[in-house]
Amino acid sequence: MTESEKTTLLTVKHEIESDSEANDPNYQHVTDRRTLRTRYLAVKNLIFDERDDLSSIDSAKFKSIVNDLESLHQFVLKPREQIADAEALLDITNTLLTSVKATNGDGITISDFVDSLVRDFAKQSSRQDGRTLIDWKKIGIEFSDASRSSRGCRTMIGPMDTQMKQRKARRKRARLVENEQPAEVDDTDIKKKTNTDINMATMFDILRKHRIVRLEQLVLNRNSFAQTVENIFALSFLVKDGRADIKLDEKGIHLVSPKNAPTATAIASKEVVYNHFVFRFDFKDWKLMKDYIEVGHELMPHRD
């Protein structure tokens, strides 16, 4: 292939490319984009290098950098370049922000401050190696009320880092005696009468014998408060069953008499209904009752 043919081919190729470029208005050549990003990087480096100079009002550097950014911005089409553009803008903004923060309105620079410190607080004696000695203690005392930190407490009951004591694993002790088991209770008698039933029967017999008795006489057990209460309990069952009758006479004495339990039909037809009342009885009442009844007039036997 001759040179001219090669050139023609290249031209045709370029024309084809530019045709496609012409067809697609957003097309940007890869190398162009790379160049653009390189230029952005250059601007960012410039911002970093010149960061100390950027903050003054008539800084030429600042103006030129901003102009550069503006001109580069015209060519940005794709996301990668947009990122580079945004980063450059961020860098210059940050630099400016830092320098603005540094000016506290009085335009005091660090050097001024350090100079003043050295002048005010340098100690008189100078060391052999010529270093300045600052009286740090004095500065600290001046500044103490700004931090005003407290020191906390040092004395205390028990150190802060006490750990929980691990329980020691105990050896199982060998048994020194043989195992003993209590004899099992033989529960064969189902129809065993409860103590209450026995008391009820005893009480009913007494009622049948005496026909009418005083309540206190019937229930009191002079020697035992507990048994008195059990007697009252048995009496309450008799009353519930309808087999005992408690009446109040004119003098206000309670009288108990036996009677037949109501028939099933009477209960069903609601002729007989339950009535409740509270019989309050405590230790003091029992003591009073003991004085009320003469010795030997209690009716219920003492149960051991």
Added chain:
Amino acid sequence: MSNLGDDFSQFDISKEEKDKLVAEVVRYILFKTHQNSGCPIKREELSQLVTKNYRHRSLPAYIINEAKAKLSTIFGYELRELQRSRPSSTNHSRLSQQSGVDAKSYVVISQLPAEVYKKYVEDVNTSHLTGFTFVVISIVQLSGGKIAEDNLWHHLKRMGLHETDENHPVLGNVKQVLETLVQKRYLQKDKVSGPEGTTLFYELAERALDGTVSDRVKQYISQIVKKDDATVDIL
């Protein structure tokens, strides 16, 4: 706050239990402050004292508030709450998604008036550290809240402090003292990757950004600098 005071019955604990919890928290704060030499105490640690035995979710907050009140009335200490500040470079990262709430921490500050504190309370044995703290915070503040490590040492050198100095007559190992400032949350370190590689920056952290402290620092700076200007004028 008075509402909280009446509502502690909602937590289903007795007054004695509440008092015991508050006492534990107060004790922890006082002793931890001494043990840490003034480093801030994390809120999580205080909450843990409560949640160790009690499940109610808002109980730690209530107990901490009560402890705050007790410290103030009994000891004259203010339990100041600081929000952990993050280095500015992480704030600017594109993918920054702050994970949850930034950790809160507490420092104990004396509520005494400034002159009384200065005269009676200030421990002169640690004043040199306070002085160093002040000077470093001032330098960082004057350079916009952020300063490169070499820049900082450049200024400290003018005051006789070198990075490699381990036997300074007053401060001892200077680099270590600077490190304690970071631990106490006056400063924080930040590695920034610039075009020339990573540089270490020192930034003001939450304790130095706290309103009272930073105002006083500014005040003292102008006081110190202006004082010299004034003497110069007179002369």
